[in-house]
Amino acid sequence: MLYNFMNDYNECAHERILEAITRANREQDNSYGLDTRCERAREKIRAHLDGAASDVQFLVGGTQTNTTIIAACLKPYQGVIAAASGHINVHETGAIEATGHKVLALPSADGKLTAEQIERAVAAHFADETAEHMVQPGMVYLSQPTELGTIYRKAELTDIWNVCQRYQIPLYVDGARLGASFAAQGADLSLADLARYTSAFSIGGTKLGALFGEALVINDPLLKKDFRYHIKQRGGMLAKGRLLGIQFETLFTDGLYFEIGRHAVAQAQKLTEGLRARGYAMMVESPTNQVFPILPKTLLRELGRSFGYAFWCAVDDENDAVRFCTSWATPPEMVDALLGSIPAKQ
C-alpha cells in the first residue's frame, strides 16, 4: 500500500512531541497529573481562553473523556441530548449507558444539531404532565467538528448556548478533532469562544499529532469541584500524567496544534477540490480533514490496492460513499498520488 487514508491516527506522533518526551525522560516528577509539565500545559492552554477561569484536566482517551464529563454532569434520571450520528450514540459501545444514562438522540443530516431542535426537545419534555416517567434532558453534547466533518459557526453555538442557559442545562463540546475545525473555511469559533459558550469542551490530542490524550477544559464552576475523583474512577488518570503535560505543552508551543490542523485540512481540501474537478459529488460537505466522496465501486476496488480509506455507506448499486482522512502526517505528494489514480467521472 502506498498510503493509508483510513483515519487520522495511523502514525504515532508529531516528532516534536517524541523529542520532548525523550528530553524529559529521566526527569523525576509528581504523578497523576499533579506534575510541573501538566501545570505548564494548563497555562499554555489557558493563555488562549481570553482570561476565562477554566480548569484544564488531562485524560488519556476520547471515549473516557466523554464518559467522564457526561457522567459527572448528569443526575441519575437525566440523559444527554446528542445527534443520532454522534460518537457517544454510536461508536462508544454504550459507554454512556454503562454509567447509567440514556443518550437522547435527535435526527441530523449533517451531524449538527440546531438550537431550535434542542429547544423543542427540552420544552416538550418539561411540558409533559408525565415527564417524570421519561428521561429528563440534562445536558447537550455537540462535537466540533462533527462526525461528518461539518462545523458549528459562532452564531450557531451561541444560539444553542442560550437555549442551554435558559433551561440550566450544561453544554459540552467534544473536540476530538478540534484542531481541524480552526482551519476550516468559514470557521469563526476560537478556543476563547468555546470557553465562553460551553460548560466544558475537550481539545483532542490523538487525532492532532499526539501519541494520545485529551485536554478537558471545564468552564462551569459547578463542574470543577472534585473532578479528579471522576477521572480516577473512570480510569482516566494516567500514573505518568506528565506524558499528557509534555504533549499538550508541546502542542501549544509555537502554535503547533493549529499548524497541525492547518496541514491536515489543507490536504483534505486539496483532495476535495481534485475530486470535484473530476466530477464526483460529496455525500456531505466537510470543510475539515475528512472527505466523504461518492465513488464508483469499481474505482474503489482499484484504489484499494494502493490507498486505504473507510467505507461509509452504500449509495446505490454502483456507488459507495467512503471517507478519506488526513492528518499532521499526510504527505502532500500522497494526496497527489491518490488524485492521480482517480480518473474523471464518466
Add this chain to the structure above:
Amino acid sequence: MLYNFMNDYNECAHERILEAITRANREQDNSYGLDTRCERAREKIRAHLDGAASDVQFLVGGTQTNTTIIAACLKPYQGVIAAASGHINVHETGAIEATGHKVLALPSADGKLTAEQIERAVAAHFADETAEHMVQPGMVYLSQPTELGTIYRKAELTDIWNVCQRYQIPLYVDGARLGASFAAQGADLSLADLARYTSAFSIGGTKLGALFGEALVINDPLLKKDFRYHIKQRGGMLAKGRLLGIQFETLFTDGLYFEIGRHAVAQAQKLTEGLRARGYAMMVESPTNQVFPILPKTLLRELGRSFGYAFWCAVDDENDAVRFCTSWATPPEMVDALLGSIPAKQ
C-alpha cells in the same frame, strides 16, 4: 366526573382478590415468595403452559419486572432491541439505562416489530468490521399487546423467535396487559405458545384486576439460575410475597384472568364500534382494551367534563388523537353513557 377512562388502573382490585387476601390475612406463611400461596399460584400458571418446565417468579411492578429480566439477560456491552414506542424506551425514566444498557430502538408505526426488521438490525451489527465499537444486540423486547394496543399473531411471534434462535438472542415479551390480548379478535397466541416461543414473558396483574404484581415466566433454562438474587437486588422481592401468590392464584382460578380480559376488551370494542358508527377514524387499529380515536378538540373539551381520557397526540389544528382505556371495572353503562355524549361526525 361520571367515569374515568384514563387508564386501566383507576380502581383497586377485583373483589375476588380482596376477598382472598382478607380470608388469608392471619395465616402465617414464609416470606419473600417462598410461601405456599406463591407455590400454588405457580402451579396454576404452569397448568396453562402445556408441560413447559418454566419457572414462575412474582414481582411487584412492571418497570421492575422489565428491568430485572433485561439486566439479567444482557452482558455489559449488550443492548436490548425494542420498538421506538416501547415502554422501556419511553416511559420508564431510563430504568434500563440505569442498569448500564442501551435500548436499541427500531421504528414502528403500530408498536410492533417484524422479524425482518430485527434480523436486518442484528445481521448488520455482526457484519460490521468495527462491531465492537457499537452496542451488541443482546436481546429482543416485545410487548403483547403493544403500547398501541396491537397484538402479535402466532406466525409473527414464531418468525421473530426463529431469528432470535438463529442469533442466540433471548426474546422477552412484556405482558403488562397480556390478559387483554387473549380476548382480541384474531388472537391466536396462548400462554403455552408464549412458553414455547419466548425466553421469558410476563403476565401483568396490575392492569388485569390485581392490586399490583407481575408474574414472570422464565422458559430459558440458562436464565433460571440465581434469578432470585436479581429480584432482590432490583428491589422486586416483596417481604409479604404471599400477597402476590394469593392474587395470581385467584386470577388463575376459574379463569378469572381471562374473564377480566374479555370484559375489558368487550367494552373497548363496543366503544370502537360506536365511534366508527359515528364516523370517527382511529389513529391505530387496536383490538384490545385501548381505543385511540381521532376526535375534534371542541368535542374533547366537552367530553372532558364527564369522562376522563388520555391525550395521545395532536393530529391537526382541529383534531387530537386520544386514548380511552377499559378494564375489569368498567361498567358497560358507562361506555353507553360515553357514546351517548358523542354526536355523529359532521
Add this chain to the structure above:
Amino acid sequence: MLYNFMNDYNECAHERILEAITRANREQDNSYGLDTRCERAREKIRAHLDGAASDVQFLVGGTQTNTTIIAACLKPYQGVIAAASGHINVHETGAIEATGHKVLALPSADGKLTAEQIERAVAAHFADETAEHMVQPGMVYLSQPTELGTIYRKAELTDIWNVCQRYQIPLYVDGARLGASFAAQGADLSLADLARYTSAFSIGGTKLGALFGEALVINDPLLKKDFRYHIKQRGGMLAKGRLLGIQFETLFTDGLYFEIGRHAVAQAQKLTEGLRARGYAMMVESPTNQVFPILPKTLLRELGRSFGYAFWCAVDDENDAVRFCTSWATPPEMVDALLGSIPAKQ
C-alpha cells in the same frame, strides 16, 4: 407449628388496613401516587413533624426505598457510611453497589454508629493527600431501630447530625421498624426530631402492620426536586399508588402506627423478661420488637417443633444466639406458650 416468631412479616396486614382498602375499592382515583389518598396520608404524617416543610413520598419496599434515596444523594465518586451490620451492607444483594456506590462499612458491636466514629472516618478521608483515589464519604446511613434492635437516643442522633452538618453530608435514617423504636424503654426520639435532625428518613409500613409500603420523609430541600423521577427509575412508583396512601392514612389515624409498635414491643419485652428470669443471657440488649437470646442447641431443637425463630449465630459448641420477632399480630398467649416451653437454665 403453634406460632412463628421468625419475623414481623409472617401475616398480611392489620385488619383496619384491609377494611380501608376494601371500602375504597371501586373509588376511581389518580395513579402513581398523585391521588387523594396519598395526599391525605401525607398530611397525616406531616401533622407529626412539628411544622417541618418535609416532602413525603411513598414507595413499595425497603430495599427500594434505601436504594432510591441513597442513589439520589450521592455523586458518582461518593459512598455511604453504614454500620458493617447495616441492612444495606449485608442484606440487599448489593443493591447500593448496583447503583454505582460503595458502602463504607464501619465496625459496630450493637448495630449503632457513634458521632466520633463517623467524624474520624470523614476527617481521615479529607485529610488524605490522595483522597481522590478513594471513595469520598458522601452520606451517612443509620437505622432506627438497628438490625440488632437497639435504638439511637436523641443526644446520639443530634451529635451525628452535627458531624454531618459540619461536613455537609446528608444523614438518612432507615426506619423499616421505626414504629417499634417509639415504644422502646428510654426512647426519646419523635417523628418531629427525625424531621429536624436528618436529611431524610423512612417510616416502614411492612413490619408495622401494612401489606407493604414505606413512607420516605425528605427534609433537605435540595433532595426534594425531581424526586419522583428517581422513584420511577428505581421501580418504586406503584401504578395504584393509592394503596400506599390508604395504608399510611390508616396507620396514622387514631395513632394506629404507634399502637402497633407498642403491642409488638410489649410482647418482645415480656419474652425478654421471661427469658432473663429463666437465667438466659441476651446476645445484645434490644429494647424493641426483636429478642436475641443465647439458648442451648438442645432446647432450640425442641422449641423448633412448636415455634419459629431465626438462627442468628453460633456462640459456642452448645449454644446459639437466635432471634424471636414480634409484631402487631403476635397474640400475647403465644408469648406465654413460648415461655411455657422454656425451662429455667441449668
Add this chain to the structure above:
Amino acid sequence: MLYNFMNDYNECAHERILEAITRANREQDNSYGLDTRCERAREKIRAHLDGAASDVQFLVGGTQTNTTIIAACLKPYQGVIAAASGHINVHETGAIEATGHKVLALPSADGKLTAEQIERAVAAHFADETAEHMVQPGMVYLSQPTELGTIYRKAELTDIWNVCQRYQIPLYVDGARLGASFAAQGADLSLADLARYTSAFSIGGTKLGALFGEALVINDPLLKKDFRYHIKQRGGMLAKGRLLGIQFETLFTDGLYFEIGRHAVAQAQKLTEGLRARGYAMMVESPTNQVFPILPKTLLRELGRSFGYAFWCAVDDENDAVRFCTSWATPPEMVDALLGSIPAKQ
C-alpha cells in the same frame, strides 16, 4: 531533592522503549490494537506461557484493566473477593462499585489472602439459607506482588486456584508490579504458572519501565469472547494501540521485563539490608521493590529534604512506617546516598 523514592513511576520510560517508538513513528498501522506490533507483542508474551492458548489484550492503565476484567466476569448480583488492603478496595475511587459490583473485602495483615480464608467465605455464603439476600462471591482478586510488596508462592496460588475451581469462580491476579515478583527471593511462580493457575492475570507495564500500559492475559476460554467490546466500553481501547504493542514487544525482547524487575528489586533489597544493618525494623517483610521501614519521625523530617518517600502509617508517637519504592530508573548510587543519610538506630 537528590532522589525521589516516592513510587515507581517518577520517570517516563526505559530508553529502549522510547527508542522503539521513535523508530516506528511514521510507520502506518491499524488502530485499536489490531496492528502488527500488538500482534508481535502478543506472540512474545505467549512464548512464555508454555503453550497455553491464552488471549492477550492491551489496555492503557491499571484501574481500567482491573475494572474491565472484573466487570466482564461478574453477573450483576456477584461481587469480587479481595484483601481489605487490595488496590480495588481502597485506591480506585470505587471504580468496581461504579460498574455495579461489591468488593467483598477479607482481612489480611500482609496483603495476601489464603485458600482457607477464601473457601470459608465462599462456603459460608452458599450454606446460608438466605444467600440470595447477599452479594454472591463471583470472583477472587489477588495481586502479585500485593500492595505490601509480599508475594504468593506457587503452592499458595494453586491452593487458591483449587478452591476457585471447586466453586467455579474465576481467579484474577493483578500484576501491576508483576515484573518485581519474579526477582524476589523465594519466588517460584512463572508466567506459565500464572497462565495455568488463573482465569486471567495482568502484566503491568507502567511500573516496569513502560510509559503506560497493561497486558491482560486471559486464560479462561469463556472470558475471551467479545472481550474487545468490554475494553472499548470501559475506555481502555487506545486509538494508537500500536504504542502498547511496541512497548510490550520491547519489554519482552531480550528479557528486558525481567531485567527491569531484577534491577528494581536489587535496589530495594540493598536498601532493606542497609536499614536492617542499622537496626531498623520493617512494618512488613517485602521481598520486592517496595520497602516499608519503621523510622523515627525526626530522622524522616531530615531525610525528606533530600529524598522522597511515601508516608504509610503512624506506628507510635515517635515512629512512622514509610515506603521507599525503587524502579528500573533507580541509580544504585542513590540507594547508597540514602543509606548514607541514615544513622544506626540508637
